[in-house]
Amino acid sequence: MAQEVYHHTFPNGLTVLAERMTHVRSAALNFLIPAGCANDPPDQLGLASVLSDLITRGAGSRDSRELTLALDNLGLDRDESAGVVHLRFWAATVARNLPAALEIYADILRRPHLPPGELAPVQALALQDLQSLDDEPRQRVLVELRKQYFPDPLGRDRRGTEAGIEAITPESVRRHYERHFQPRGAILSVAGNIEWQPLLDHVAKLFGDWQGQPPAAPALGARGARRLHLKKDTHQTQIALAYPSVPIGHPHYYQALGAVNVLSGGMSARLFTEVREKHGLCYAIWATYQTFKDRAAVIAYAGTTNERAQKTLDLTLAEFERLAKGIEADEVLRLKAGLKSSLIMQEESTSARAGSLASDWYYLGRIRSLDEIQKAIDELSPASILEHVRAYPPGDYTIVTLGPEPLQTPRDS
Amino acid sequence: MAQEVYHHTFPNGLTVLAERMTHVRSAALNFLIPAGCANDPPDQLGLASVLSDLITRGAGSRDSRELTLALDNLGLDRDESAGVVHLRFWAATVARNLPAALEIYADILRRPHLPPGELAPVQALALQDLQSLDDEPRQRVLVELRKQYFPDPLGRDRRGTEAGIEAITPESVRRHYERHFQPRGAILSVAGNIEWQPLLDHVAKLFGDWQGQPPAAPALGARGARRLHLKKDTHQTQIALAYPSVPIGHPHYYQALGAVNVLSGGMSARLFTEVREKHGLCYAIWATYQTFKDRAAVIAYAGTTNERAQKTLDLTLAEFERLAKGIEADEVLRLKAGLKSSLIMQEESTSARAGSLASDWYYLGRIRSLDEIQKAIDELSPASILEHVRAYPPGDYTIVTLGPEPLQTPRDS
The missing domain is CATH 3.30.830.10 (Metalloenzyme, LuxS/M16 peptidase-like)
Structure with missing residues (x-):
């Protein structure tokens, strides 16, 4: 079309x-x-x-x-x-x-x-x-x-x-x-x-006759703690993690998106399979990509019982680390099928298209055609995603937990 | 189309x-x-x-x-x-x-x-x-x-x-x-x-060669309590209410939908205006319609601070009661605009259409055309909605609250 x-x-x-x-x-x-x-x-x-x-x-x-x-x-x-x-x-x-x-x-x-x-x-x-x-x-x-x-x-x-x-x-x-x-x-x-x-x-x-210019965007200050536990007497422990990724304008952008989808791009993706399906550890687990103009993160979430929380966190971190060890050809075929299917859904929704036009313009200063995005998805391969993951390996984690007890986390890198 | x-x-x-x-x-x-x-x-x-x-x-x-x-x-x-x-x-x-x-x-x-x-x-x-x-x-x-x-x-x-x-x-x-x-x-x-x-x-x-018949749907038992408070040491009090409405196959169905939309069909609808906007009583408030084949309910929800909970409940009930006292022509024009706009969104979404086909067949044994629905919406008027509300006035409320303290509720009718 x-x-x-x-x-x-x-x-x-x-x-x-x-x-x-x-x-x-x-x-x-x-x-x-x-x-x-x-x-x-x-x-x-x-x-x-x-x-x-x-x-x-x-x-x-x-x-x-x-x-x-x-x-x-x-x-x-x-x-x-x-x-x-x-x-x-x-x-x-x-x-x-x-x-x-x-x-x-x-x-x-x-x-x-x-x-x-x-x-x-x-x-x-x-x-x-x-x-x-x-x-x-x-x-x-x-x-x-x-x-x-x-x-x-x-x-x-x-x-x-x-x-x-x-x-x-x-x-x-x-x-x-x-x-x-x-x-x-x-x-x-x-x-x-x-x-x-x-x-x-x-x-x-x-x-047309509106006039004026807003002030420059505010300067960036310091970031917060890499580890934080919020003590609360809940039935479940909530786990949230983040690690750095590349922003949307970066040449690795689609590879970064591919890597997140290896983790969490469908029901056969690694986090869902390894943490939820095999071990029944947590009802909800996902990872997603969030970008600003000049920086981005992979953000992951898991919610589980207090007893299973430590194992859930450990397995999730293990899956992050495993990314750089290899990505299978069939994993990439599947995530490409999922991304292309989402793209087709998006092209049929006026709200989704209006949102994409505006965000493309803000982040990139231009509008990506659906063909361009489809081509970039088509070009993803195990090698290209691995290249990205090895250049930007998951690490330097920020980990926030909420529940009755703190969890053991890896030392700051 | x-x-x-x-x-x-x-x-x-x-x-x-x-x-x-x-x-x-x-x-x-x-x-x-x-x-x-x-x-x-x-x-x-x-x-x-x-x-x-x-x-x-x-x-x-x-x-x-x-x-x-x-x-x-x-x-x-x-x-x-x-x-x-x-x-x-x-x-x-x-x-x-x-x-x-x-x-x-x-x-x-x-x-x-x-x-x-x-x-x-x-x-x-x-x-x-x-x-x-x-x-x-x-x-x-x-x-x-x-x-x-x-x-x-x-x-x-x-x-x-x-x-x-x-x-x-x-x-x-x-x-x-x-x-x-x-x-x-x-x-x-x-x-x-x-x-x-x-x-x-x-x-x-x-x-085609699948064979068999499931057992009949289970017989209905008793309903529960009309008043229930769930004590919990939360910062907010949660309020949920229900009252009887007519099911989807009923001749009054669109009028019932109209009445719910007078309460909660847009940002100018009564609950949002009277309870949220004028008094800032609660961040979230809505009413919706839920149907089974032979029975239906209007279900409403409000979440608010513990201090404001009683007033929120009182005002919400007052809005239910006010329905039968009159409905303005411009309220009906607005809810018709909203319903027709939703209908047009639905016709553009494959998931929404697949869902509607199946639910129409289950509830009605036939598929309503979008033209039929549009015509029924067009025919709504203050008089037709009032006719319904007076035949089936809100009442016999079921009220469930969750928070530190129970609220005062009207006596069972």
Whole structure:
């Protein structure tokens, strides 16, 4: 299927990306604004998240209620969320409603009311979101792992801190919005049954006269501890691990992805087979790849009974170490089949395509065609993945556990 | 977009359903076997779930490892799970791999090894799955709500009980499989880039000579308590509620769906607006509709701080009661926009379509066209939804809470 992909960067720095998919009736949109929680002032951690809630409570000519009604009237399935780097506005609906949706998003991004009277309930919700982590050990161990592994502010969690959320004022939200909501570096991507030129004209009308530039991304600080145990009287022990990998722009990127898939790319992959199936050690175990522009990690998780936790950790680490000892041809055939199947699913989903357009542009400054990705997957081989694993062997682990007792971990390398 | 939908029931009782979607490259399949956990023997609760794991550990000419490899080689994204009524086998991949996938599923469904040596690790995993509920209060309160609300065995959770899982033997799994894995009442649905006649011929070859009939569905027993508090020293209080609604085959079905969407169909819906947005009372709140063939419920959930829990419950109940007092025209316009937008998303997803084909057939004995559903949504009005709400007013609540302290609830009606 030939892709129809378009891009344009306005003089003000806003980039518009689109993929025309004529076989669907829906359209999805995705705004990335470089105002994620990495930009939160250190004494107001949680500010990006609070802003992502407050920003839809009235904008342009509509008050909070009218704005929500207008979005629901368009049948929008939508979400606003604070990531580390970006605030993300996602929505999907019938393609014919896209122009009207964009008009409302122009109000939200450019003319939000940020009503002082609604800050208190938004703060109350943010505090609850934060507190609920205490009752969700699976989430919490992964949040803590990222905090330890990545240098601040890249390891931050959107939920912030209690003190940070409580320190937020109507003025500080407004100031944060004005500093960070700027067209330069912002990305709008659209995928679905759209036509490019009318879309571009519409976006030009709504965003062409937007002006401004956000501050530079914050400097990186120190990373956290390589070992951390969170003592909690739970029935299960949660285990989270990370080790360094290469970022998405790196020449080894697909090989790194291949290596993670040898570990965790399907039900026959090594972690699932060796730790879960053969020994019944843990119900849930997986490894995944997470990237920023200049650094990346393989992140793994296992949740198991307290009694089985040590053996689960030991076997998981043994599987990491075994990667460099050899990779079978049939393992690579299988992971290629899985990756290609996922790619085909993605090409059929407007939301997935809109997300990929935006993330490609942010990370790579260009959009990878599905053919390019397919070719890179086709070229993976045991030798190419081994080459990567031997150049970047798993090691220097960060290990966070949560449960009644700490586990024995290998010494820091 | 004209739909191409097909169905055929073989003399042995197996029904095959298909939707041809020529604009995609993928295909999804869905087997429903009436062997869900409602059929678990009372002293072996958890058996269906154990069977759904063990059944892929070797089948036909392949041992456990070979079977997993064969499925992964086809790039299958897949899942086997035990619901209340059905064991469900779901898979999606590139359409050209569908025939090979069906051959493997024929082995799994008809010629599983159910190896005695793998039962112990499968039981260990099932026990862990069960125990992890203790650390997941959100899941747990909803599991307990269903147990209390629906008459046994419809209220069962797949996870079973510790004693039940431990009582399972290789012989009991084999016996359970032989009783319940029968073609009569089984449904296979496929959606994607397929051709009907070759598909039907292939299925006939693989399943045409399958013979047998499962036992009748188990008789219904008593329901549980209308009020239950699970004492636990958590930071948040979890609230789950249910009240009766009409099942999917009922003439009021779409009106009932409309009523739930007035409560919880978008960000402007009543529960989100009144309980979350205006008062910041709880981070998560929603209501949904769950149906069996002959009965259904509206199920609602809220999670909040212990201090705000009572007010959250009171306001939620007040919103239920307010339904019968009136519904605005613009509320109905919005929920119709949302339902139609969801319908369009669904028509673009092979997995969603395969799932809908099978559930329509099971519940209704026929497949609703997207046009039929769209027409029913179009016909919703404030008057029609009110008519339903007044005929079936919310009441006779089942309320389960989890947290440090019980809440005050209205008296049983």
